[in-house]
Amino acid sequence: MTQSNSRTKSELSKDRRSFLKLTTASMAAVGTTFAIWPFIDSMNPSADVLALGSKEFDLSNITKGSSKTVKWRGKPIFIKHRTKQEINEARNVKLTELKDPQKDEDRVIKPEWLIVVGVCSHLGCIPLGQKKTDAKGDFNGWFCPCHGSHYDSSGRVRKGPAPKNLQIPKYKFINENKIKVG
Amino acid sequence: MSKKFKNKTLAWLDYRLPVFGILREALVDHPTPRNLNYWWNFGSLAGITLIIMIVSGLVLSMHYVPHVDLAFDSVEHIMRDVNYGWLIRYIHSVGSSMFFLIVYIHIARGLYYGSYKSPREVLWWLGIIIFLLMIATAFLGYTLPWGQMSFWGATVITNLFTAIPLVGDNVVTWLLGGFSIDNPTLNRFYSFHYLLPFIIVGVVFLHIVALHKVGSNNPTGIDLNLKKEKIPFHPYYTIKDFFGFGVFFIIFGIFVFFLPNSLGHPNNYIPADPLVTPEHIVPEWYFLPFYAILRAIPFKLLGVLAMLGSILILFVLPWLDTCKVKSCRFRPIYKQFFWIFIFNFIVLGWVGSKVPEGHYLIISRICTGYYFTHFLIILPVLGMFEKTLPVPLNIFEKQKVKKKYK
Amino acid sequence: MAKKFFYIIFSFFLLIPNLFGLTSSDPQISLKKQNWIFEGLFGRYDNSSLQRGLQIYQEVCSACHGMKRLRFRELKDLGFTDVQIKKYAETFEILDGPNELGEMFFRPGEPSDTFVSPFKNKEEAKASFGGAYPPDLSLLTKTMKNGPDYIYSLLTGYEETPPQGFELTDGLYYNPYHDGKVIAMPPPLYDNVIEYIDGTGASLHQLSYDIVIFLNWAAEPELQKRKSLGLKFLLFLIVLTLLLYVTMKEIWSKIEK
Numbered sequence: 001m002t003q004s005n006s007r008t009k010s011e012l013s014k015d016r017r018s019f020l021k022l023t024t025a026s027m028a029a030v031g032t033t034f035a036i037w038p039f040i041d042s043m044n045p046s047a048d049v050l051a052l053g054s055k056e057f058d059l060s061n062i063t064k065g066s067s068k069t070v071k072w073r074g075k076p077i078f079i080k081h082r083t084k085q086e087i088n089e090a091r092n093v094k095l096t097e098l099k100d101p102q103k104d105e106d107r108v109i110k111p112e113w114l115i116v117v118g119v120c121s122h123l124g125c126i127p128l129g130q131k132k133t134d135a136k137g138d139f140n141g142w143f144c145p146c147h148g149s150h151y152d153s154s155g156r157v158r159k160g161p162a163p164k165n166l167q168i169p170k171y172k173f174i175n176e177n178k179i180k181v182g
Numbered sequence: 183m184s185k186k187f188k189n190k191t192l193a194w195l196d197y198r199l200p201v202f203g204i205l206r207e208a209l210v211d212h213p214t215p216r217n218l219n220y221w222w223n224f225g226s227l228a229g230i231t232l233i234i235m236i237v238s239g240l241v242l243s244m245h246y247v248p249h250v251d252l253a254f255d256s257v258e259h260i261m262r263d264v265n266y267g268w269l270i271r272y273i274h275s276v277g278s279s280m281f282f283l284i285v286y287i288h289i290a291r292g293l294y295y296g297s298y299k300s301p302r303e304v305l306w307w308l309g310i311i312i313f314l315l316m317i318a319t320a321f322l323g324y325t326l327p328w329g330q331m332s333f334w335g336a337t338v339i340t341n342l343f344t345a346i347p348l349v350g351d352n353v354v355t356w357l358l359g360g361f362s363i364d365n366p367t368l369n370r371f372y373s374f375h376y377l378l379p380f381i382i383v384g385v386v387f388l389h390i391v392a393l394h395k396v397g398s399n400n401p402t403g404i405d406l407n408l409k410k411e412k413i414p415f416h417p418y419y420t421i422k423d424f425f426g427f428g429v430f431f432i433i434f435g436i437f438v439f440f441l442p443n444s445l446g447h448p449n450n451y452i453p454a455d456p457l458v459t460p461e462h463i464v465p466e467w468y469f470l471p472f473y474a475i476l477r478a479i480p481f482k483l484l485g486v487l488a489m490l491g492s493i494l495i496l497f498v499l500p501w502l503d504t505c506k507v508k509s510c511r512f513r514p515i516y517k518q519f520f521w522i523f524i525f526n527f528i529v530l531g532w533v534g535s536k537v538p539e540g541h542y543l544i545i546s547r548i549c550t551g552y553y554f555t556h557f558l559i560i561l562p563v564l565g566m567f568e569k570t571l572p573v574p575l576n577i578f579e580k581q582k583v584k585k586k587y588k
Numbered sequence: 589m590a591k592k593f594f595y596i597i598f599s600f601f602l603l604i605p606n607l608f609g610l611t612s613s614d615p616q617i618s619l620k621k622q623n624w625i626f627e628g629l630f631g632r633y634d635n636s637s638l639q640r641g642l643q644i645y646q647e648v649c650s651a652c653h654g655m656k657r658l659r660f661r662e663l664k665d666l667g668f669t670d671v672q673i674k675k676y677a678e679t680f681e682i683l684d685g686p687n688e689l690g691e692m693f694f695r696p697g698e699p700s701d702t703f704v705s706p707f708k709n710k711e712e713a714k715a716s717f718g719g720a721y722p723p724d725l726s727l728l729t730k731t732m733k734n735g736p737d738y739i740y741s742l743l744t745g746y747e748e749t750p751p752q753g754f755e756l757t758d759g760l761y762y763n764p765y766h767d768g769k770v771i772a773m774p775p776p777l778y779d780n781v782i783e784y785i786d787g788t789g790a791s792l793h794q795l796s797y798d799i800v801i802f803l804n805w806a807a808e809p810e811l812q813k814r815k816s817l818g819l820k821f822l823l824f825l826i827v828l829t830l831l832l833y834v835t836m837k838e839i840w841s842k843i844e845k
Contacts, residue, residue, distance in 0.1 A: 017838055024831040028424070031828060038266035039241050046245070046263040051661050051700040216843065258657055258727075261810070268810040269817075413843065421836045428829030435825060439818025440629060443730060451730040451807075 054182030056174065059113065067130045069118060072181050076118035076126055077169065078142075079179075082153065087111050089140060090154035097158075100165045104154040107168050115179065116155040116166035120144040127151060127166075142166070208394060213412035214419055215400035217577045221295075222398070223426035224288040230427055231281045232386065236379050238274040239323075246326065248372035250365045253328035254453045272442040278320050279445045280434055282468035285313060294520055296508030297399040303500045305392040308385055310496050315382045317469070317493075322375035324466060328368065329450030334463045336363050336371070342476075345483040362456065402577055403508030411577050462537065470534030471527055475553065477538040478546040488550065495557050502557055504565025512571040516564050523556045617764050619737040620744065622797065626804055627736075629819065632812045633805055635667040640784055641802020642666060644795060647782045649725065652717075652773075654705030657726035658806050661699035665809055673699050680704050718759070720772035729800070729807045736800045741765045743796040746775040 045053075055072050057079065062068045067080040082090075090104040108114055120127050122144065128134040129142030129151070137143030137150035139158045144151075149160030156165040171181040187193040187202065196202045245264050247256040260267035289309070292298055298306035321339065325332040340357055344350040359366030397406070406412060437445065445467060449460050465473055472489050479485040495502075510517040530549045536542040625634055642663070645655065660677040668676070677697035682704065685692035697704070705724065707713040714721045729735035742765045750762040750769075760770040777795045784790050805811070 020831070020835050020838055024828070024835045027824075027828050027831060031824060038269050039237060041265040042241050042267060042270055043244065044265055046259070046265060046267070047661075048259070048263040048659075048700065051659075255657075262657070262662070268814060272814075417839050418843070421832065421839050425829065425832040425836045428825060428832045432822060432825050432829060435818060435821050439814055439821060442814075448730060448732050448735070451727045 054180055056178055056180045058178055060177040069130050072169065077181060078116050078118040078130060080114040082112050082114055086140065086153040090152060093152065099157050100163065102156060102165055107154055109173060114155060115169065115171055117169050118166070120146065120149055120162055121157065121164040121166065122147055122149055122162040210414065210416040212394065212415040214415050215398055215406055215577070216411060216413045217400050217402065218398065219401055220426070221291040223423060224284050224291060226423040227284045227426055227430050228281065228288055229386065231277060231284055232382065235274065235277050235281060238270050238277060239379065241270050242274055243376065248326065248369050250328060250368055253326060253368065257327045272438045275446060276434065276437045276442060278323065279466070279468065281316065285316065290524065294510045295399055295401060296403050298500050299503065299508050300500065301396045302399065305389065305396065306500065307497060308389040308392055310493065312382055312385050312389060314493065315378055315385065319375060319378040319382065320466070322371045325368065325371050326375065327450060328454045330452045330454055330460050331447045331450040331463070333363060333454035333456065334460055335465055338463055342486050345486045347483070399508065400577065401509060402511060402574060404573055406577065408576050464535055467531065471530040474530045474534030474546045475550045478543070478550040492553060499557065503561045505568060505570065507570040507573055512573050513568060514571060515568045519556065519560055519564070526552050619734055619765070620741045621737050622740055624736050624801070626801065626811055629815065631815050633801065636786060637798050637801045638666045638805055640786065640788060640798040643785060644782060644799045645802060648776050650706060652706055652722040654707070654724040655703040655726050655806060656705050656724055658703050660697060660701060662809060677701060717772065722773065725803055725806060727807045729804045736804055738765065739803065740796050740800050743777050743799070744792055
């Protein structure tokens with residue numbers, strides 16, 4: 001009787017010992033993970049970078065037919081005040097002709113304002129077409145001089161090596177003349 | 183000697199690059215004296231603090247800008263805008279104080295137990311080299327926030343080099359990259375502050391290799407020859423070291439989270455102004471004893487030599503201390519002098535924060551004199567005349583004796 | 589013996605904060621110690637106090653003192669909404685540019701802008717005050733030992749009457765807490781110098797108390813987060829260290845003594 005008792009006792013103490021070690025080890029592991037997090041998080045955008053993540057832009061100075069370049073998150077944004085002709089041109093294009101099919105209506109909130117990120121989807125150059133004297137490409141939009149991609153008046157890729165249309169950033173109208181991007 | 187790994191992958195790798203074998207020998211199997219007390223935790227504590235300083239420093243370096251017009255602002259950017267920037271900055275600034283505290287205790291342990299004596303002289307030298315590198319790293323690092331104390335502390339210390347006869351002024355101009363502490367200085371200080379810790383890592387590696395070659399000292403100071411006097415490092419000392427880490431992190435945490443600026447100088451929150459000298463230029467607390475020695479001696483060159491000498495003298499300590507008995511446990515007279523030395527060192531630190539005038543100056547001179555007397559006169563003489571207590575043959579014997587008198 | 593060693597080293601370490609207190613050459617008159625809610629293990633900020641402090645800064649201090657490290661968006665900590673902060677920022681004129689014509693221009697403030705300093709630079713400030721420079725307040729409480737108590741004592745110290753025969757130069761004011769016992773700043777606060785928006789009585793004590801809390805927040809905005817994280821950290825560590833201790837004893841019990 002006593003022999004089996006003492007065996008259980010040492011077994012119990014072995015269990016207690018491994019439970020103790022397991023608890024301590026797991027607590028230490030959890031603690032280490034929590035301790036490492038601040039170092040990793042410090043590499044995330046800091047408060048000042050995040051604060052500049054969204055910016056407001058005034059549209060009142062941009063006349064119909066002209067296009068303005070502004071800076072947002074370090075990238076150029078093309079704000080184009082489109083004429084009726086440019087809008088119709090964009091809307092009359094058949095989707096089957098497009099490499100990256102997208103309806104013009106899906107790319108704008110108000111049809112006379114086209115807002116795109118001015119970075120070519122091929123390898124990142126800034127397309128020409130903002131100034132009246134710039135080359136606009138074969139589709140009356142933008143032309144990327146690096147490798148010859150053509151974009152139309154909705155910023156969609158029509159010719160050349162670019163795989164996707166010019167990106168539409170997240171934006172909204174605060175009032176008639178102001179947008180907030182980001 | 184090289185046990186076979188059960189795991190096939192480890193065995194394959196270890197045959198080609200014996201990393202795991204070496205690690206296992208060093209951290210797992212390594213025979214360690216079984217009677218080590220808590221004063222032996224400070225080596226691993228220094229190691230973990232070094233790692234913490236390098237990791238926190240690395241992250242800080244992602245946001246810090248080493249330009250005189252931007253440095254102070256970049257540190258404030260870290261404190262206010264960078265996620266957990268305040269935490270990492272405080273870890274780094276409090277960490278340097280912790281590092282020195284730990285290393286001072288580690289050195290004191292060496293002095294008390296005679297760890298510098300044969301066959302550990304090279305181990306001791308490597309330690310002093312690490313200490314000197316730490317001093318350089320900390321000095322360089324303190325200038326980086328470009329506060330008032332950063333600027334003026336750097337000015338005072340770099341001016342010391344003008345004490346070098348003949349070429350002093352040219353050396354200073356070369357060090358500064360200009361005629362006063364300015365942007366070229368800040369940039370190169372940053373560059374070296376980044377580099378030195380990795381050199382420290384290299385010397386620490388050699389320090390550990392030297393240690394493993396001769397084996398750890400122990401509180402009795404005797405050489406351990408019996409097999410059962412030693413136990414494997416793992417699990418006994420790994421868990422003891424982890425426990426030590428736990429206690430250390432509590433103290434570290436108290437300072438980082440609740441008293442982060444208590445060990446620093448408030449003047450360093452004022453941006454550096456080359457046209458305004460602060461009332462008192464004082465270095466961080468861990469430099470105060472050496473600062474006191476420097477200012478105790480009225481002649482510039484002698485003061486510099488004394489300050490350097492106070493550390494360099496440690497290199498010859500194994501030969502200055504002529505006693506064959508290592509541990510203070512069996513050296514009742516030297517033990518008293520050890521405590522007096524520690525007390526003297528603390529007083530030196532206290533007086534280093536004061537203006538070197540009047541009775542403060544007198545105290546600093548007495549304490550400086552005593553510091554060198556301890557090494558140059560007391561130690562050699564004691565070795566010849568001290569009646570040491572009988573040293574046990576092995577570590578068990580002492581315990582038997584202890585039990586007898588219970 | 590080892591214990592004695594430990595206590596000596598540890599007590600020395602605790603003495604360090606006091607070491608610097610003893611280095612001031614002036615035998616300081618003892619500061620009026622206050623109970624600050626941000627001090628201690630459970631220190632935190634009180635939004636209503638901070639908002640009152642902001643009001644004091646806005647209406648009294650900002651005429652001469654800058655706050656260049658504080659950004660409007662950081663006022664979120666005080667309990668203001670994004671809309672309120674945007675409106676507040678817009679009341680300030682920020683110098684920006686150059687525009688397409690190469691000129692600098694003024695525009696309404698945005699939340700990401702810093703508070704506007706009353707002077708372009710230190711030199712202009714000094715020139716306006718005959719050489720005395722009103723320091724930027726962003727880090728003020730951290731630039732001196734016992735910053736909060738010192739600033740409180742200073743602001744309430746103008747009431748002290750100078751001792752007999754004390755020579756007071758024109759343009760300077762007597763204040764026993766300032767270096768040299770005189771200060772160029774005229775007393776900025778007195779009873780009811782402003783009317784608090786939230787209706788609290790604006791006694792000199794209340795004003796001084798609120799502005800110090802605001803200044804401490806401006807210097808240490810992370811304080812509340814730091815201390816609460818600290819408590820969690822210490823609690824966790826104490827438990828873990830106890831566990832480590834018990835595990836250590838358990839492992840070492842295998843060795844016969």
